[in-house]
Amino acid sequence: MTAMRVRQAIVAALADEMRADANVIFFGEDVAEAEGPFKTSEGILEEFGPIRVRDTPISEMGFTGAAVGAAMMGLKPVVEIMFIEFLGVALDQVVTEAAKTRYLSHGTLSVPMTIRASVGSGLGFGCQHSQTLEHWFASTPGLKVLMPSDAQSAYSLLRAAIQDPDPVIVLEPRILYAERGEVDTKKIAHIGKASMRTTGTDLTIVALGHMVNIAEEAAKAAGVSADIIDLQTIIPWDRETVLASVKKTGRLIVVEEAPLSGGWGSEIVATVTAQLFSSLKSAPFRITTPDVPVPFNGGLEARFAPTSEDVARQIKHALTQSGAPQPWWVAEGVAK
Amino acid sequence: MTSSLERRKALYGNDLACYERMVEIREFEKITNALFAAGSIRGTTHLAVGQEALALGMASTLQPTDVVAGTYRSHAIALALGLTPHSVLGEIMGKATGCCGGVGGSMHMCDTSVGLLPTSAIIGGGMPIAAGAGLAFQVQKSKNVGVALFGDGATNIGAFHESLNLAAIWKLPVVFVCDNNVYGEYSRIDKTTPIEDLHKRAESYAMPHMAIDGMDIHAVRKGIGEAVERARSGGGPTLVEAKTYRFSGHSRADQALYRPEGELEKWQKRDPLLVTEQDLIARKLVTQEKIDQIKSTMESDLAALAKKVENDPEPQLSAMFSNIWTPAKAGK
Ligand SMILES: Cc1ncc(C[n+]2csc(CCOP(=O)(O)OP(=O)(O)O)c2C)c(N)n1
Ligand SMILES: [Mg+2]
Numbered sequence: 001m002t003a004m005r006v007r008q009a010i011v012a013a014l015a016d017e018m019r020a021d022a023n024v025i026f027f028g029e030d031v032a033e034a035e036g037p038f039k040t041s042e043g044i045l046e047e048f049g050p051i052r053v054r055d056t057p058i059s060e061m062g063f064t065g066a067a068v069g070a071a072m073m074g075l076k077p078v079v080e081i082m083f084i085e086f087l088g089v090a091l092d093q094v095v096t097e098a099a100k101t102r103y104l105s106h107g108t109l110s111v112p113m114t115i116r117a118s119v120g121s122g123l124g125f126g127c128q129h130s131q132t133l134e135h136w137f138a139s140t141p142g143l144k145v146l147m148p149s150d151a152q153s154a155y156s157l158l159r160a161a162i163q164d165p166d167p168v169i170v171l172e173p174r175i176l177y178a179e180r181g182e183v184d185t186k187k188i189a190h191i192g193k194a195s196m197r198t199t200g201t202d203l204t205i206v207a208l209g210h211m212v213n214i215a216e217e218a219a220k221a222a223g224v225s226a227d228i229i230d231l232q233t234i235i236p237w238d239r240e241t242v243l244a245s246v247k248k249t250g251r252l253i254v255v256e257e258a259p260l261s262g263g264w265g266s267e268i269v270a271t272v273t274a275q276l277f278s279s280l281k282s283a284p285f286r287i288t289t290p291d292v293p294v295p296f297n298g299g300l301e302a303r304f305a306p307t308s309e310d311v312a313r314q315i316k317h318a319l320t321q322s323g324a325p326q327p328w329w330v331a332e333g334v335a336k
Numbered sequence: 337m338t339s340s341l342e343r344r345k346a347l348y349g350n351d352l353a354c355y356e357r358m359v360e361i362r363e364f365e366k367i368t369n370a371l372f373a374a375g376s377i378r379g380t381t382h383l384a385v386g387q388e389a390l391a392l393g394m395a396s397t398l399q400p401t402d403v404v405a406g407t408y409r410s411h412a413i414a415l416a417l418g419l420t421p422h423s424v425l426g427e428i429m430g431k432a433t434g435c436c437g438g439v440g441g442s443m444h445m446c447d448t449s450v451g452l453l454p455t456s457a458i459i460g461g462g463m464p465i466a467a468g469a470g471l472a473f474q475v476q477k478s479k480n481v482g483v484a485l486f487g488d489g490a491t492n493i494g495a496f497h498e499s500l501n502l503a504a505i506w507k508l509p510v511v512f513v514c515d516n517n518v519y520g521e522y523s524r525i526d527k528t529t530p531i532e533d534l535h536k537r538a539e540s541y542a543m544p545h546m547a548i549d550g551m552d553i554h555a556v557r558k559g560i561g562e563a564v565e566r567a568r569s570g571g572g573p574t575l576v577e578a579k580t581y582r583f584s585g586h587s588r589a590d591q592a593l594y595r596p597e598g599e600l601e602k603w604q605k606r607d608p609l610l611v612t613e614q615d616l617i618a619r620k621l622v623t624q625e626k627i628d629q630i631k632s633t634m635e636s637d638l639a640a641l642a643k644k645v646e647n648d649p650e651p652q653l654s655a656m657f658s659n660i661w662t663p664a665k666a667g668k
Binding site: 029033034037055056057058060061062079085086088089121123124125126127128129174186290292295296297298299300303304329332334335 | 378379380430431436438439440441442443444447456457458459460489490493495500520521522523527528529533594650651653654655656657660
């Protein structure tokens, strides 16, 4: 075990994969000489050289698409998208090309590429640089979508993503880059397998990324014994672990840092409700952001993503009542 | 209080007023930088030090009914077009008094009363929009012009090429203004772009193009003026490349240590404020004494403003839920 920051765990995972496999190449904006706007590629150019590690122009469609092509030819490109929103200008290459390549080659071509992108609110970057956008990708068959919640998962998931034979998107909560944690570099994640943050009996909380940390704080504050499931893979998600847990606890809350409408949590709630209806003690529900862009103002942004106080409030509700609680903006009469 | 539009109108035909506004921008950015360093500004800032002549040359040539689509680096163009320092700083500090009510932040300036469309924090975001504004003006048979202001690095994104091509085939009244400040983030232009004279990229779209000295307000006015005239008279779009220099780092705490030695010093001799001062003194429009006085007055005025803005009201919680959709018309 080694103590490192999340961003160092990302560097370590990339370096370990680049050492293990000469087909792994890495590029993005200011990732080589400047070692990454978030310092997530420190020392990579120095160790692996300019053939395998490259700075790109501001051309996301071009370089993301080049990763798709290089992957078809047998390389394992890793590209960095500084803020997930920048993938917007490259969406065709990801959603319509990479995700369909295996299908349209009748199984003769694979696209073993990894896209790393920073995501999330909380740092005052405004509405065009603060979304998580996992739902853009979660409904595209052919992609795999991962999100780490700490240094260990940042390491283990990235290694798994690079080794995976298909296009994988790793969404890194930017707010965690400087957080420290213990990392066992022998641990490589299994894509599609959730991880238990805590185990308990009162209820099941499913969360992703930084919301796993929020859920853990909230459960402590509420004084409950919870199965907190760190989903880690949004697609394909770990039905088995979630269903087994809710079968045991009879209660489910999903915590998402994404707008209420169209989130992946709906998929989980729908599946659990359909499959475990008779074992449920209360209505499964989701805690999400409101359906609004991420506000810049600090006071407003602090209310945007689920907070541990609000999650604790809703946990207490779930343990005492059978119906779902209201989101804070309805409870406080701020919006409908 | 002076409105954005009044501030804008004060610039026309008044070189001294333009100079004072350049000083305002320079002093404003010093304060932005200091407030950021002191932790009073969240997130990020992209200073526009070195952009003053370009901003004022544009603002004093374009009409308030022309529209400008800018970027995250828009403090200079916003102040030049007429936004008050109060509304710009208010936005940067997330206050209810900001031009976007505090929900936008440093990268998002807007004031439609002087033609500033919401600035985009996505590279290339504003270029098709400027073309689209030009399309509207063409259809509406108005004489207005759409202007896109963007960086050198932005000429490598698809939106640049698609917008130029579209504007060219439809002969749209658009001016594409590339602020070539030599750097895109931490990369010098020669590392990311195979040509030095970016205006030549217009050639493959059969579009008129030119390079101008972006440090000299007269050169800017001449170039932008010619392009705007062409657009207004139905002659179609132009790509104008303003040669400038980014005196600051890219954003936040970037010290720009990657710059070759001596480069900054070389460009400092072409500092747009210095160039303008020399011109104004030579034309006897101002004395050195007066210049010093303008600077010190501006410095203290803006310092006082910053204190005031720090105590401005924060937006209400309801602001977070406002302006998502256009309200339905009454009766529907
Ligand atoms: C699509 C997209 N990719 C990347 C970025 C990150 N980014 C912000 S500013 C910048 C550099 C832009 O350089 P340039 O166009 O020269 O403008 P300047 O900042 O010098 O004014 C980059 C890469 C972005 N905002 N949008
Ligand atoms: Mg630039």
